[in-house]
Amino acid sequence: MNTESTGLKPCTRCGKPLPVTEFREIINKQTGKRRRHSWCNRCKGDYEAAKRAAKGPAFRKAEAARVLAYQSDPEIRARRSKRSSAQYRALASLRTRHAEEYHQLLTSQGGAYKATAVLRQRHREEYDNLYSSYLEQAGLTGG
Numbered sequence: 001m002n003t004e005s006t007g008l009k010p011c012t013r014c015g016k017p018l019p020v021t022e023f024r025e026i027i028n029k030q031t032g033k034r035r036r037h038s039w040c041n042r043c044k045g046d047y048e049a050a051k052r053a054a055k056g057p058a059f060r061k062a063e064a065a066r067v068l069a070y071q072s073d074p075e076i077r078a079r080r081s082k083r084s085s086a087q088y089r090a091l092a093s094l095r096t097r098h099a100e101e102y103h104q105l106l107t108s109q110g111g112a113y114k115a116t117a118v119l120r121q122r123h124r125e126e127y128d129n130l131y132s133s134y135l136e137q138a139g140l141t142g143g
C-alpha cells in the first residue's frame with residue numbers, strides 16, 4: 001500500500017494511512033506552493049486541544065490582559081503601526097514591478113488578492129486601478 005496506488009497517505013503521528021483530504025492543506029504565502037500537513041486532521045485536532053488545555057485559564061487571562069494593554073497603551077499602538085509601513089513598502093514594490101512580471105505573479109498565485117494578502121483593505125482600490133490599467137495596456141480586457 002503506497003500513496004501512488006491507493007491515494008492514501010500515512011499520518012506521521014498515528015501511522016494510519018488515510019485519504020489526502022484527511023490532511024490539512026498548507027499554502028506557502030510567499031511561493032503559493034501547496035502541500036499537506038504530515039499529521040491527519042484528527043491528530044492535529046487532538047494536539048491543538050491538548051495545547052489549549054495545557055495553557056488553561058491563566059493563559060486566557062494573560063491574553064485578555066494583553067488585549068486590554070493594547071487598547072489603552074498608545075506606545076503599544078505606535079509599535080503596531082510599524083506593520084502598516086511594511087505594507088506600504090509592499091505596495092511600492094508592486095508599483096515598480098514591471099507590468100508583465102506583475103501579471104505573471106498574479107497568475108501564478110491564482111488571483112490578485114492572494115498576491116496582495118499583505119496589503120490592507122484600504123489599498124485594494126489603488127491596487128485594482130493599477131491592475132486594470134495594466135490589463136488595458138496589454139490588451140487583456142475581456143470584450
Ligand SMILES: [Zn+2]
Pocket residue numbers: 011012013014015016039040041042043044
Ligand atoms: Zn493521525
